[in-house]
Amino acid sequence: MADTDTDSELVRLLVDVSRDYYLEGRSKVDIAKARGLSRFQVARMLDQARELGIVRIEIGAPLxxxxxxxxxxxxxxxxxxxxVVASGSDTVATRENVARALADVVGERVRPGFVVGVSWSRTVEAAVRHLVPLPPCEVVQLVGALPVAGSGNSLELVQRFAAMPGVRTLPLWTPLIISDAETASGMRRQPGIAEALRRADELDLAVVAIGAWAEGRSTVYPHLTPEELEAARAAGVVAECSGRLVDAEGRPVRTALDxxxxGVTIDQLVRTPEVVAVGYGPQVAPGLRAAVRGGFASTLVLDEEAALALERLLHDDAASAGEAPSVS
Structure with a gap:
């Protein structure tokens, strides 16, 4: 019994010394003075705590x-x-981190003669500022303008491409969302707009943003009527891409908004050989998963928070299906 008591006291001491050193950040000398030990005794106890598994040290790179x-x-x-890039201290910093990575990916993928489709979001707009001049190619504006307070719009974005030597642009001189279906149909028949929308059938690469379907997370959300919002909710919409709504499986959800x-349709993006989709924050994870599942995203550029949320979703999917998790 005495041996058991002694062993228990030693374990408690090892735990206390380890907590002082590893968690409280106290030096071995300070711990020794406080506990009536020598510095060498403290060092041996820390080694012993690791040997017994009381202390387990893991080293891993940030995501x-x-x-x-x-x-x-x-x-x-x-x-x-x-x-995956680091999440910033706030939304603006995170967006900037993601934008820089997006610029790098696009710069690596575009080849001479490519037809490149570019949608608009605040992140895509920021990425273009970091983009190196592209080789001679054609850039198609995939969506009409949707002005957002504090940022530019798709027309300003496509003009940045027009300033690059050898780059031809096809702009969409129209708002993204029109007040009524008849006027929108007329806009789509305008020669320049019709040509840009037709060219979206021939893309080699597209750059799009995925927006979580929630107020404050999608620039499209505030422009829907109450009836359209209710239809989207009933249909299980989880995300928006270029003004198009999709469910958790990436299937287009047709509402009066369409x-x-x-702008570009989900079907056109599905037929595009390479689509780079960008998003950030944990709320966008279902949308990013849907974009891949639906076949309209092949490369994702996102921040750590979105990546971790995606991993959790995949773990939940595997658990629901009774399978072993495929990511750690």
Whole structure:
């Protein structure tokens, strides 16, 4: 019994010394003085605590510096590539981090003679500021303008491409969302707009943003009528891409909004060989998963918070199906 008591006291001491050193950040000398021990005794106790498993030390790179983890996430999703960057201290900082990574990915993918489709979001707009001049190619504006306070719009974005030597642009001189279906139909028949929308059938690469379907997370959300919002909710909409709504499986959700939108369709994106989709924040994870599932995103550029939320979703999917998790 005495031996058991002694062992218990030693374990408690090892725990206390380890907590002082590893969690409280106290030096070995300070711990020794406080507990009536020598510095060498403290050092031996710390070693013993690790040997007994009282202290377990794990070393791992942050998610955005762990390409192996990215590859595992991409494989689990069925995506070509997943690029993860650090989440910033606020939304603006996170958006800037994601935008820089998006610029790098687009700059690497575009080849001479490509037809490149570019949608609009605040992140895509920021990415263009960091983009190196592209080789001679054609840039198609995929959506009409949707002005947002504190940022530019798709027309300003496409003009940045027009300033690049050898780059031809096809702008959409129209708002993204028109007040009524008849006017929108007329806009889509305008020669320049019709040509840009037709050219979206011939894209080699598209750049789009995925917006979580919630107020404050999608720039499209505030422009819907109450009836359209209710229809979207009833249909299980989880995300918006270029003014188009999709459910959790990435299937287009048709509402009256579609008749008022002037821009690329989900079907056109599905037929595009390579689509780079961008998003950030945990709320966008269902939308990013849907984009890959629906076949209109092959490469994802996102922040750590979105990536971790995606991993949790995939774990939940695996658990629901009675399968072993495919990502860690």
């Amino acid at each position: 955005h510096l762990d390409p192996t983890r990215w590859d595992g996430l991409a494989e689990a999703l069925g995506a070509r590539q997943v690029v 008749e008022r939108v002037v």
